[in-house]
Amino acid sequence: MIRYLYYMIIMCMLINIMLNVPTFLIERRYDGAVMGILAAVVSGSLCAVVFIKALRQFPNQGLPEIFRSYLPPAIRVPLLLYLGIMWLIAGLIVLITFSRILQRFLDPDIDILILRIFLILICSFLAAGSSRSILYTAEIVILLHVPFVALLLVKALGHEYMDWEAVKAVGQFVRKTPDLEIISVASYIFTGYINMAVFNRFFRKEDKIRGLWLIPLAGFAVLFTTFFIPIGYHGTEGVASFIYVWVSTADSIRMEFGFVERVIYMFLLIYLSISLLFITMTWHVGAELLKDVFSKKQWAQEDDQRFNWTRWLICLLFSPTCIVTLRFLNEKNYLELTDEWLIVRYISEVALVLIVFWLGRKASK
Amino acid sequence: MNRLLLIGAMILFISGCSGFKDIDKRYFVVGIGVDRTENEQKPYRVTLKLGIPSAKIQPGATNKFELVSEDAASIQEAVRLIKSKVDKELDFGHAKIILFGKTLVSQSIREPLDWFLRRRDIQLIGLVAVGDPSAREILNTSPKSERLPANSLILSLAEEGTESSYIVTESLSDFHRRLTEKGKDPYMPVIRPRNNSYVINQAAVLDKERMVGILTPDQTRVFNELIRKHVQFEFKTVTPKLRYNIAVQNYRIKYKLLHLHSSEPTIQITIKIKGEVEESTAPLFQEDWNKLEELSEEQMRERFVKVLTYLQSKKVDPVGFGLRYRAMGYISEEDWEAWQTLYPRAKFDVRVHIKIIDTGVIK
Numbered sequence: 001m002i003r004y005l006y007y008m009i010i011m012c013m014l015i016n017i018m019l020n021v022p023t024f025l026i027e028r029r030y031d032g033a034v035m036g037i038l039a040a041v042v043s044g045s046l047c048a049v050v051f052i053k054a055l056r057q058f059p060n061q062g063l064p065e066i067f068r069s070y071l072p073p074a075i076r077v078p079l080l081l082y083l084g085i086m087w088l089i090a091g092l093i094v095l096i097t098f099s100r101i102l103q104r105f106l107d108p109d110i111d112i113l114i115l116r117i118f119l120i121l122i123c124s125f126l127a128a129g130s131s132r133s134i135l136y137t138a139e140i141v142i143l144l145h146v147p148f149v150a151l152l153l154v155k156a157l158g159h160e161y162m163d164w165e166a167v168k169a170v171g172q173f174v175r176k177t178p179d180l181e182i183i184s185v186a187s188y189i190f191t192g193y194i195n196m197a198v199f200n201r202f203f204r205k206e207d208k209i210r211g212l213w214l215i216p217l218a219g220f221a222v223l224f225t226t227f228f229i230p231i232g233y234h235g236t237e238g239v240a241s242f243i244y245v246w247v248s249t250a251d252s253i254r255m256e257f258g259f260v261e262r263v264i265y266m267f268l269l270i271y272l273s274i275s276l277l278f279i280t281m282t283w284h285v286g287a288e289l290l291k292d293v294f295s296k297k298q299w300a301q302e303d304d305q306r307f308n309w310t311r312w313l314i315c316l317l318f319s320p321t322c323i324v325t326l327r328f329l330n331e332k333n334y335l336e337l338t339d340e341w342l343i344v345r346y347i348s349e350v351a352l353v354l355i356v357f358w359l360g361r362k363a364s365k
Numbered sequence: 366m367n368r369l370l371l372i373g374a375m376i377l378f379i380s381g382c383s384g385f386k387d388i389d390k391r392y393f394v395v396g397i398g399v400d401r402t403e404n405e406q407k408p409y410r411v412t413l414k415l416g417i418p419s420a421k422i423q424p425g426a427t428n429k430f431e432l433v434s435e436d437a438a439s440i441q442e443a444v445r446l447i448k449s450k451v452d453k454e455l456d457f458g459h460a461k462i463i464l465f466g467k468t469l470v471s472q473s474i475r476e477p478l479d480w481f482l483r484r485r486d487i488q489l490i491g492l493v494a495v496g497d498p499s500a501r502e503i504l505n506t507s508p509k510s511e512r513l514p515a516n517s518l519i520l521s522l523a524e525e526g527t528e529s530s531y532i533v534t535e536s537l538s539d540f541h542r543r544l545t546e547k548g549k550d551p552y553m554p555v556i557r558p559r560n561n562s563y564v565i566n567q568a569a570v571l572d573k574e575r576m577v578g579i580l581t582p583d584q585t586r587v588f589n590e591l592i593r594k595h596v597q598f599e600f601k602t603v604t605p606k607l608r609y610n611i612a613v614q615n616y617r618i619k620y621k622l623l624h625l626h627s628s629e630p631t632i633q634i635t636i637k638i639k640g641e642v643e644e645s646t647a648p649l650f651q652e653d654w655n656k657l658e659e660l661s662e663e664q665m666r667e668r669f670v671k672v673l674t675y676l677q678s679k680k681v682d683p684v685g686f687g688l689r690y691r692a693m694g695y696i697s698e699e700d701w702e703a704w705q706t707l708y709p710r711a712k713f714d715v716r717v718h719i720k721i722i723d724t725g726v727i728k
Contacts, residue, residue, distance in 0.1 A: 104485045109385060160594060161539055165685055166546070168692035233538065236691070238545035241482070251489040252538035256525065262488055 002207050005052070005196065007138045008281070009215065012192030013222040014149060015278045017246040018094045018101075018271065020338045022226045024185045026239050028178075029170050029231065036178030036186050037223045043183060043350075044190030045216040051353045052209060054360030055196055059205035063197040063356075064292035065299055070359050080293045083197070086348060087286030088318050091127075091279040093338055095119055095319070096326060098275040101244055105268060116323055123276060124315035127283035130304045131199060134284050141277045145270050152267065153225055156253055162232040169236050170228070184346030185339065189219050189226075194349060198285045201301070243331070286318075287311040392416075392453040395430070395515040398500025399440060399477050400466030407436040409477060410466075411443035412501040415451065416459070416514040428507050430514035440480040457486040462518050463493045463537060464500035464556070470569060470576040475544070482541055489538035492522040495555045495569045495576070508562045521565055522554065530586045530598035531566035544573060547701060548687020552592070555579055570681050577679045580672070587672045590636075591618065591684050599643060600668070602661040609645035611661060611721065613638050622690055623714075630707050632686055633714045634669065642724040650728035654721050662717040669715045677709060686711075 016022065025033045058066050063083070067076045099115045126137065156162065193215075196203070230249045231239050242248040250267035260266065291310045292299065326334065396414035412434040419427035433450055437443035448455060463481060465474060481487045496503040504515070511517040520526030522534050533554045543551035555567040566582040568589070580588055589596050601610040616638040623631040642649055649657065676683065690704050 107385075108485065161536070163542070163549075163685075163688075165549075165688045165692045169548075169688060169696070172692065172694045172696045233542070235542035235546035235549065236688075237547055238542045241541075241545065248489060248538075252536070254490040254523075254536070256523075262490060264488075 001203050002209055004135045004138065004199065005193065005203075005209070006211070006214075007135070007142045008195045008199070009048070009190070009192035009218075010142055010146065011138060011274065011278055011281065013189050013218065014145075014274050015094060016189055016222070016226055018097050018275055018278075019090075019188060019342065020097070020335055021185055021188050021342070022230060023243065023245050023335070024339050024342070025182065025227050026230060026245055028182055029227075029236070029239075030173050030176070032173075032176040032178030032182050033186070033227065034171060034174040035176060036182030037220075037227060038174075039178055039183050040186030040189070040223065041216050041220045044187040044219055047187075047350060047353045048190050048193040048215050049212055050357050051193055052196065052212065054353075054357045055200045055203075056209070057360040057363045058200065059203060059207075060201055060301070062199070062201040062288070062299065064289060065201075066356070066359060068292075068298055070362065077293050080289050082348070083352065084286045084288075084290035084293070084314075085318075086345060087282050087289065088314075089322075089341060090345070091123070091282035091286070092319060092322050093341065094275050094282075095123070095279050096323070096334065097244075097338070098271065100331070101247060102268070102272070105247065105264065113323075119276070119279070120316070120319045120323075123279040123283060124312060124319070126276075126280040127287060127315050128308070128311040129284075131284065131288070132202065132304060134281055135199060135202070138277055138281060141273050145273055148266065148270050152250070152253070152263065152270075153229070155255060155263070156229050156233075156249070157225075159253060161252065162229070163235065164232065166236045167228045167232050170231050180346075181339070181343055184343045186223060187346055188342055189222050190215065191345075191349065194352070195281060195285050197352075198288045201299070201304075243335070283315050284311070287314040290314050386454045390453050391456045392431075392451055393418075394455055394457050394460045395513075396462035396464065396504050396518065397457075397460050397481075398464040398466070398496060398504045399469055400496075400499045400501055401469035401472060402436050404436060407438055409438070409440055409443055409469075410434055410436045410501065411440055411447065412504055413444075413447055413455070414462075414504045414515055415455075422512050424512050425507075425509040428511040428514045428516065430507070432501070432505055434501060440477055457484065458488075460487060461491050462504075462515050462522070463487075463491050464496040464503055465493070465553070466499040466501070467495055467497045467555075467576075468499070470495050470553070470571070473575050474571065475574060478541070478544070481537060487537070489536065489541075491537040492519070493535050493537055493540050493553055494518075494522060494565075495553045497555050497557045497567075502558055503556050503563065506558050506561060506563060518556070518563070521563070528597065529566075530589055530596050531582055533568045533585060533589050533592070543683070544571075546685075546688060548682060548689070548691055548704070549685040550681040550683045552588075552683045570676060570679060570683055572679075572681050577681055578675070580675070583668070584672050584675065587668050588676075588683070590616070591669070591672070594618070599640075600661075600665060601644075602657070602664050604660055607645060607647040607649075609649060609657070610643050611638075611640040611719070612643040613640040614722075615639055620684070620686070620689065622686065622693065622711075625690075625695075625707065630711045631714050632673075632711050633716070634673075635716045636665070636669070636718065638665070638717065638719045639722055640719065641722050645724070648728050649724045658719045658721055661719045661721075665717045665719065666715045669717070670713050673713045673715070677711070677713075680709065682708060 099112055103110055103112045230245045233249050233252045251264040253263040255263050392415045394413050395416045398412040400410040402408055402410045415431045417429040433447050435443040435446040437446055508517045535553050540551050543549050551571045553569045554565050555569050557564050568580045568585045569576045570578050590598055599610055599612040619635045621633045623633050687704055
């Protein structure tokens with residue numbers, strides 16, 4: 001089962017483009033983003049390792065079960081409510097961003113509301129399924145798409161237009177100290193492990209966790225490419241003019257002998273699948289956490305396969321409400337909100353890791 | 366029953382695609398040209414080259430197109446006006462060629478460029494060039510060998526077909542980067558019409574606002590070697606005794622900025638060339654190759670220095686010495702201001718190392 005942990009981590013590493021992470025970092029490229037990336041590698045991997053190790057104390061248990069046995073209801077209920085909503089928002093942000101990108105670059109005539117309704121229906125349907133089937137979906141999607149992403153990155157790095165002087169010029173700003181915002185946005189790359197909050201239910205005591213040292217290495221590589229490839233393509237100054245900087249970067253790469261010359265279409269298709277997977281997984285986790293608040297009984301292994309209305313209801317009620325509220329926001333407000341969410345997420349994530357670490361210590365005594 | 370309901374619901378949604386237009390109701394724009402008019406009220410003349418599809422592809426016969434022009438105060442207005450002149454929906458998805466008229470480029474490029482970057486359907490891998498005398502005239506040409514409208518421009522500029530050391534190519538994305546980058550200036554190929562065909566053998570160099578000069582074909586070749594990493598080129602060496610031409614298979618260019626704080630800042634450029642003799646007026650095999658190499662090196666050096674000093678005198682830096690300066694760690698505003706005074710008085714120290722590999726099939 002342990003390989004599924006890595007699929008979750010890879011998924012979050014890939015999805016950062018949809019969560020405005022590169023645009024935010026690039027905006028701050030002269031005030032600490034480079035150092036912020038290095039700091040985020042340390043902080044992110046540390047959180048990941050501590051969380052995963054602490055959860056080893058609770059084999060076959062998710063966060064709701066752990067909270068049930070160690071925390072009083074007065075703390076457990078608001079905590080789960082808050083975490084569940086944070087998870088749902090994560091999926092929602094990707095859904096909104098991606099539907100916007102699809103509308104802009106694939107078919108500007110399409111009604112964005114209909115597009116969103118369809119995405120919500122599909123993702124809710126998948127998210128309402130069993131946890132195991134979501135893990136299996138994750139495996140298929142990741143295995144099918146990572147080779148294409150790798151091809152794209154290799155192509156991008158070796159392309160004639162990639163300007164390493166610009167990369168070096170921005171790299172010279174490494175001495176600027178980053179602020180909390182930069183670290184919190186950059187550390188998003190490492191967040192994949194946090195989905196273990198629910199999926200730990202399927203990780204048995206016998207499962208050995210190997211290869212944790214890969215997390216900082218892969219994270220650094222992903223952050224480096226996500227930040228520096230756009231700079232190499234659009235220059236130290238021009239890069240700041242794009243809203244979805246990676247979509248524009250993919251549009252700047254030409255693959256003469258690809259199926260389609262414009263790499264942007266390959267890029268959009270890859271990200272369609274990865275976004276759907278991400279939305280599904282985060283909504284599933286969010287719904288599972290919220291479901292436990294409303295149910296009296298503790299979750300048991302056989303519940304997973306059983307059809308459950310609550311998950312459907314949670315996804316279907318939550319997302320339309322948000323989409324209606326979002327109609328009052330334009331792209332600018334929305335992107336600012338995303339950045340703010342990323343910062344709140346970082347603080348909550350560190351807090352959650354500490355809580356789980358503390359509970360783990362308690363359990364081992 | 367459930368399935369039927371589901372299918373029924375899906376059919377209901379299909380009617381939502383009301384904005385969709387079939388391919389036979391679309392006009393594919395294959396080239397966009399922007400020129401400057403005399404009229405101050407309507408300064409932009411936008412010309413769209415609309416491809417007319419044919420059932421069978423034949424060189425010289427199926428490159429049919431329609432050219433529509435409109436003058437307006439902005440590019441967007443002009444495009445809207447053009448829409449009222451044609452019967453089909455304009456589709457910019459295949460607009461790979463973007464031409465700017467020479468008069469427009471000599472005045473300002475920033476303002477008209479914005480529309481191209483902001484539109485989602487203009488591809489960033491599109492190719493930009495200067496049309497001399499005007500963009501419209503270039504778009505109006507249809508070479509005999511062309512199979513699809515505007516295809517021969519794409520073939521030459523994207524290096525899919527011919528690859529010449531005289532043709533510099535520039536994509537919209539790279540042009541935008543250079544236009545904004547501190548320490549790297551933009552350039553564009555210049556296309557001129559010649560009896561129903563084109564000549565592309567010059568390059569226009571621009572500062573951050575407008576064109577400041579056009580290089581001669583010989584300068585363009587050297588310029589191309591400087592800014593690109595792998596062009597195939599050839600050059601000739603003339604000595605009192607004989608003349609020979611060397612075709613270069615591969616070369617490497619490196620540059621260093623030296624003595625930046627002294628009174629004589631130097632830009633040192635090292636070029637390593639490997640090539641074979643392709644043409645000669647006398648047998649070469651028995652000559653002293655080292656001597657030949659030295660002669661070529663000297664003449665090559667002069668060519669490079671000439672182009673570099675020309676660019677320097679125009680106060681532009683398409684090679685990116687300024688960016689290198691920043692990459693070396695001079696990142697503050699004061700450093701950048703220092704570079705502005707540094708670059709115009711920098712000395713070029715060009716070192717050429719040529720290695721002749723063979724003399725071709727004959728001695």
